[in-house]
Amino acid sequence: MRDAYAARILVVEDDSALREVIVGLLTRDGYREVHGAGTVADALAAIATWRPDVMLLDVMLPDGNGFDLLRTVRQTSQVPAIFLSARDEDEARLRGLGLGADDYVTKPFLPRELLLRLSAVLRRTYGAGDEPQVVHLGATTVDLGSGEVGRSDGRVEPLTAKEHAILERLARSRGAIVTTDELARAVWGDDFGYANALMVHVRRLREKVEADPSDPRWILTARGLGYRLARGDGR
Amino acid sequence: MSGPVLARAREGLRIVVFSALFALLALVANTLVLGTFVIAAGSLHDGAPPFSSADVDDLVGELVLEDGAYRLPDAAIEGLRSRGQWAMLIDDGGEVVWGLDLPPDVPASYTMADVASFTRWYLNDYPVVTRVHGDGLLVVGSPKGSAWKYSYSTDMSSVTLSLALFVALLLANMVVAIMVARAYARRSWAERDHARREWIAAVSHDVRTPLTVAMAEADTLARDEGLGLEQRRRADHVVGKVSEVAALVTDLNVANRLSYAMEPVEAEPVALAPIVRSVAAEAINDDAGDAHPVEVELAEDAEELRVRGDAALFRRMLANLVRNSARHNPDGCTVRISLGRTPRRLFRKPRCLLVVEDDGRGLGADMLQTLRRAPSGELPEHGLGLVIVRRIAAACGGTARFSDAEGGGTRCEVELPSA
Incomplete structure (x- = not known):
């Protein structure tokens, strides 16, 4: 799937007002195939005939619950699911069940939060979406597809795998602070004991993308917290 | 306004007082019933056989020597026979001088040692009651196995000790009563806490769904380029306030979880x-x-x-x-x-x-x-x-x-x- 907006999305939510709001905001965001279901039975019927690419699942449903629904679906299909829950306890329950849900959102949520998570799940599962393939850092451009840095003086320098992972993670949350723990998770898959290694990789990355690595303009340090990739407007 | 902790303490005190009173009353009632029964049923030491209306003392007066033979009124004989009892009179020399329905295994003469023995225990396994008669000793026997007859004597200090035993039993009863009552109360507390916890969780669940609708709609308005800046600012204000309510609901839930620490x-x-x-x-x-x-x-x-x-x-x-x-x-x-x-x-x-x-x-x-x-x-x-x-x-x-x-x-x- 190259076009994330072509993904078939099944929204399973028993509250009709909320279901309409979610379907509406997904449609407005550009998703063309959005379908709603209010019960486990409706959802199973839709899954069997319509084969959604991703599901948004409410936990409490009139004729069952989302956990059991996902367990049933998982016997035959690996379709990704994002849970929408109204109970704090559900997260612990979900972890305990080991259902391998792809994400979890607690109600109430902001529309953009849901959209972000949805596109992240689509990207992870199908490699589709709006991944910033090219990151512009002033006169320097970084092509995340090829992993190459194009400097203003015409020089082209390749990024190492770790530098690439760091920059990709920062670019995904551009403008926001990404903690060292999150970066380590993105690079090493683990978040403990990589603080020094991370610092070394960031320094090398700066040498490649910054005009003056000792006074960085793009990869900024948030003291004691992590790093932030400045937006195009320099913020 | 009293907190749940105070309410629990008060309820706990009520349970202790109730249990103590209950244990005391139960022990007193038990003792009274047992005592009444024992007294009503017969003496431990001697006297009338259990559940017998025969008044052996009356027999002593009724048994008279007439024309060289002892006679008992017909009514008294009827009474004895109806209970399957027998009777005899032993003279001072140990010879049986009168007998009524004497079983064959009852001897006809007795030594002093025999008399001393059956007075206290049994005569050939017959429970017997003895009374002094003007001419000797009147013996009334009941069927074998019909009465329990042992003489009992105890030290005076044991009597004092049994008083202490009474107090100890009372305390033990109290402890048991408190334990039972507490276990019961705990269960009802747990049930009540569980119900309250579930109720708060259910309410916050029900509040969150409409909050999601409100937040999503307000946020959509706040981002609607077609609206004026003022309207968008107001919509954003609503988003902020809804977020506050949402945080409050979460706090309430956390407090709920912590105060009724159901799950550790x-x-x-x-x-x-x-x-x-x-x-x-x-x-x-x-x-x-x-x-x-x-x-x-x-x-x-x-x-x-x-x-x-x-x-x-x-x-x-x-x-x-x-x-x-x-x-x-x-x-x-x-x-x-x-x-x-x-x-x-x-x-x-x-x-x-x-x-x-x-x-x-x-x-x-x-x-x-x-x-x-x-x-x-x-x-x-x-x-x-x-x-x-x-x-x-x-x-x-x-x-x-x-x-x-x-x-x-x-x-x-x-x-x-x-x-």
């Missing part, structure tokens, strides 16, 4: 430094106007600090503290979070020390007073978020102390035992 706090070693970084980064990222900068100061060994508890609860605790500073200082303030160890003290293991401080206008004396009071079962009408901070700290074996910061803002010191 998940106790696994949790690293605090990543939580501090994550909460601070989130606060900065969400801080639209950059009015509330967050500074983080980690001690050298902060990365190694682990505490036992639930990571989600620690995150909530810290987020509540940061959010409180921002909310109380809409004109802006700097929030400082520092993480380290408490100073080493004699006989005390150093604990994790988490300090959140701002340079804003402070909480005010009233709120500080509320936060300093010993934790009770009650929740305040305001400042739920900060009370929950203290509850979470307490649930993880630590403390949270609120005070005025040196520069005039708010300071909260959270101490948690190291894992």
Whole structure:
């Protein structure tokens, strides 16, 4: 799937007002195939005939619950699911069940939060979406597809795998602070004991993308917290 | 208004008093019933056989010597026979001089030793009652196995001792009664707590669904380019307020979980430094106007600090503290979070020390007073978020102390035992 907006999305939510709001905001965001279901039975019927690419699942449903629904679906299909829950306890329950849900959102949520998570799940599962393939850092451009840095003086320098992972993670949350723990998770898959290694990789990355690595303009340090990739407007 | 703790204490006292009274009454009633029965049924020592209306004493007067032979009125004979009893008169020489329905295995003469023996015990297994008659000894026998007859004597000190036994039994009864009543009450408390907890959880669940609709609709309006700036600003205001209600619902839920500690706090070693970084980064990222900068100061060994508890609860605790500073200082303030160890003290293991401080206008004396009071079962009408901070700290074996910061803002010191 190259076009994330072509993904078939099944929204399973028993509250009709909320279901309409979610379907509406997904449609407005550009998703063309959005379908709603209010019960486990409706959802199973839709899954069997319509084969959604991703599901948004409410936990409490009139004729069952989302956990059991996902367990049933998982016997035959690996379709990704994002849970929408109204109970704090559900997260612990979900972890305990080991259902391998792809994400979890607690109600109430902001529309953009849901959209972000949805596109992240689509990207992870199908490699589709709006991944910033090219990151512009002033006169320097970084092509995340090829992993190459194009400097203003015409020089082209390749990024190492770790530098690439760091920059990709920062670019995904551009403008926001990404903690060292999150970066380590993105690079090493683990978040403990990589603080020094991370610092070394960031320094090398700066040498490649910054005009003056000792006074960085793009990869900024948030003291004691992590790093932030400045937006195009320099913020 | 009395808190649940006080109510429980009162109910507990009621249970103890009730149980004590119940045990006392039960013991007295039991003793009375047994005593009455024993007295009514017959003497332990001697006298009428159990459940017999025959008055042996009357027989003594009724048995008279007439014309060289002993005679008993027909009515008395009828009475004896109806109970299957027999009777005889032994003269001073030990010879049986009169007998009624004597069984064949009853001898016809007795020595003094025989008499002494059957007076106390049995005559050839017949339970017998003896009375002194003018001409000798009147013996009335009942069928074998019809009466229990042993003479009983005891030391005077045993009588005193049995009084002590009575008191001991009373105490034992009380203890049993209290245990039973307590177990019953515990179950009903647990049921009530469970019902209340489930109810709060259900209400917050039901509140959150419409909140989601409100938040999504307001947010859509706030981002609608077709609307005027003023309308969009107002819609954004609604989003902010809905978020506040949502946070309140979450706080209520956490308080609910902590106060009726139905599920124990998940106790696994949790690293605090990543939580501090994550909460601070989130606060900065969400801080639209950059009015509330967050500074983080980690001690050298902060990365190694682990505490036992639930990571989600620690995150909530810290987020509540940061959010409180921002909310109380809409004109802006700097929030400082520092993480380290408490100073080493004699006989005390150093604990994790988490300090959140701002340079804003402070909480005010009233709120500080509320936060300093010993934790009770009650929740305040305001400042739920900060009370929950203290509850979470307490649930993880630590403390949270609120005070005025040196520069005039708010300071909260959270101490948690190291894992």
